[in-house]
Amino acid sequence: MSVRLDELDRKILVQLQQDGGRSLDEIAKAVGSSKTPVWNRIRKMREGGVIKQQTYVLDADSLGFEACFFVLIRTSEHDADWQARFLKALRDRPEVQEAHRLAGDIDYILKVRVENARAYDVFYQALISEVKVHNVTALLSMEEIKSTTMLPL
Amino acid sequence: MSVRLDELDRKILVQLQQDGGRSLDEIAKAVGSSKTPVWNRIRKMREGGVIKQQTYVLDADSLGFEACFFVLIRTSEHDADWQARFLKALRDRPEVQEAHRLAGDIDYILKVRVENARAYDVFYQALISEVKVHNVTALLSMEEIKSTTMLPL
DNA sequence: TGGAAATAAGGAAAATTGTTCCGTATGGTC
DNA sequence: GACCATACGGAACAATTTTCCTTATTTCCA
Numbered sequence: 605m606s607v608r609l610d611e612l613d614r615k616i617l618v619q620l621q622q623d624g625g626r627s628l629d630e631i632a633k634a635v636g637s638s639k640t641p642v643w644n645r646i647r648k649m650r651e652g653g654v655i656k657q658q659t660y661v662l663d664a665d666s667l668g669f670e671a672c673f674f675v676l677i678r679t680s681e682h683d684a685d686w687q688a689r690f691l692k693a694l695r696d697r698p699e700v701q702e703a704h705r706l707a708g709d710i711d712y713i714l715k716v717r718v719e720n721a722r723a724y725d726v727f728y729q730a731l732i733s734e735v736k737v738h739n740v741t742a743l744l745s746m747e748e749i750k751s752t753t754m755l756p757l
Numbered sequence: 758m759s760v761r762l763d764e765l766d767r768k769i770l771v772q773l774q775q776d777g778g779r780s781l782d783e784i785a786k787a788v789g790s791s792k793t794p795v796w797n798r799i800r801k802m803r804e805g806g807v808i809k810q811q812t813y814v815l816d817a818d819s820l821g822f823e824a825c826f827f828v829l830i831r832t833s834e835h836d837a838d839w840q841a842r843f844l845k846a847l848r849d850r851p852e853v854q855e856a857h858r859l860a861g862d863i864d865y866i867l868k869v870r871v872e873n874a875r876a877y878d879v880f881y882q883a884l885i886s887e888v889k890v891h892n893v894t895a896l897l898s899m900e901e902i903k904s905t906t907m908l909p910l
Numbered sequence: 911t912g913g914a915a916a917t918a919a920g921g922a923a924a925a926t927t928g929t930t931c932c933g934t935a936t937g938g939t940c
Numbered sequence: 941g942a943c944c945a946t947a948c949g950g951a952a953c954a955a956t957t958t959t960c961c962t963t964a965t966t967t968c969c970a
Contacts, residue, residue, distance in 0.1 A: 607819070617820075620813035624777060627927055638949050643929070654819045659812065660773035661906050666760070666807045667770075669908055672857065674827075674866050691902055698909030702868075703902035704825065710896060713827050715855075717908060743863060749844055749856035753814050753906060755822055755870060756851030780956060791920050796958070 607652030612637060613645050614757045617654070620646070621754045624658055661753075669717045672748065673724055677712040678739035690735045699727050760805030765790060766798050767910045770807070773799070774907045777811055814906075822870045825901065826877055830865040831892035843888045852880050 609617075615635040619626060628639045635642065649655045664672070679686075694703045694714065702715035718724045724742070732740070762770075768788040772779060781792045788795065802808045817825070832839075847856040847867065855868035871877045877895070885893070 609820075617813075617815060621815065622812075624811040624813045628929095629927075639928085640930090640950085641948055644947080652819070653816055656814045656816050658777040659775075659814060659906060660770075660777045661809045661812060662770060662774065662908055663806055663809050664908060666805070667762075667908055667910065674857070674859075695903055698907070700903060701906065702904050704827070704898040705900040705902060706827075707897040707899050712902075713896060713898075743866060744860040745857040745866075746860050747858040749858060749865075750848055750853060751855050753812060753854065754851070755815055755817060755820055757820065781958095782956080792957085793921080793959090794919055797918080 607649055607654050609649075609654070612641070613649065616642055616645055617649070618757050620655070621757075664717055668719050671718050671720050671724055672745040673714075673716045673718070674743040674745065675712075675714040675716055675728075676710045676741040676743070677714070677737050678709070679711050679736075680738045681736060686735065690737075693731060693734045697727065697731070699723075760802055760807050762802075762807070765794070766802065769795055769798055770802070771910050773808070774910075817870055821872050824871050824873050824877055825898040826867075826869045826871070827896040827898065828865075828867040828869055828881075829863045829894040829896070830867070830890050831862070832864050832889075833891045834889060839888065843890075846884060846887045850880065850884070852876075 607613075612635060616631060619631045619634055626634075628642055632638050632642045646655070664670075679690075681687075690712075691703075694700050699716050699718050700714050701717050702713075704713050705711065706713055716724065716727060718727060721744075728740070728742070731737075760766075765788060769784060772784045772787050779787075781795055785791050785795045799808070817823075832843075834840075843865075844856075847853050852869050852871050853867050854870050855866075857866050858864065859866055869877065869880060871880060874897075881893070881895070884890075
């Protein structure tokens, strides 16, 4: 059962994405409605899975995560068992912030956040000892120009 | 003025990352403390920039964003003016969820979320008409295996 | 080691916010 | 045009956040 969204729903989502700490009163005023409809719509969008989660975004640098790598992976193995183990390994490793299976030449891309280059090597060695991969290229981020989870509504 | 974090601070951050909707009472109980110290520490970490923002994460598919591309960019131009215009273009475009300047061969990587392949092409054409880039490779995501903003504390 | 100052904790009060309830309005259907 | 279903706005209630105050704990210096 999917949720059909109207203009008011979208306005509410914009508010929630911009600042998840606003009160219902503030949101209601911003979108030109009142508390009850705003509250009901948020609840429905939560239950319908449009809103996945509510979270706090932390500053990686302040917490000592100064290195960010994008990892491009090619593999020769494509059987179901190998893939299941590979996906599990990625999901279990907290350093992996993003993992996507790709179309084309390169099979997977990861975004990995670690303390430093040495910590990346530890991660890398651990990963390739768990599952065989054909070719790995690591791209080191020098500067995070932009980072957001916002969808353009 | 940086914030020095102790074990209790870290426990609180873990709770906030896991679920940004928990009440102070719940968090206090989970970390083995009471409301006031938890509240004071959250406030300080906010002011100190350790906590960057509080937000709601939405489901891209539910909202019609069914295509996700990682874009690898090489450029020949490296002067300050070009770079300033390029960064501004990236920050201004809401489709761009991530943008990093890289070390080595490839100069930039972007993560771009759009409705479909057609919308990506519109984005791409608009971008290269704004700023000259030498070489662009787009990697299309077939499956989002993992996506989180959590840092492993 | 003793003692004063600074810092952090816990509990309770006050203020704000979230949640429910209900009467009314609105829109769609036959 | 009447009925049903759905959504809205305002008020009442419940829960949470925020502040305040008192008590511990720690730190630092004599």
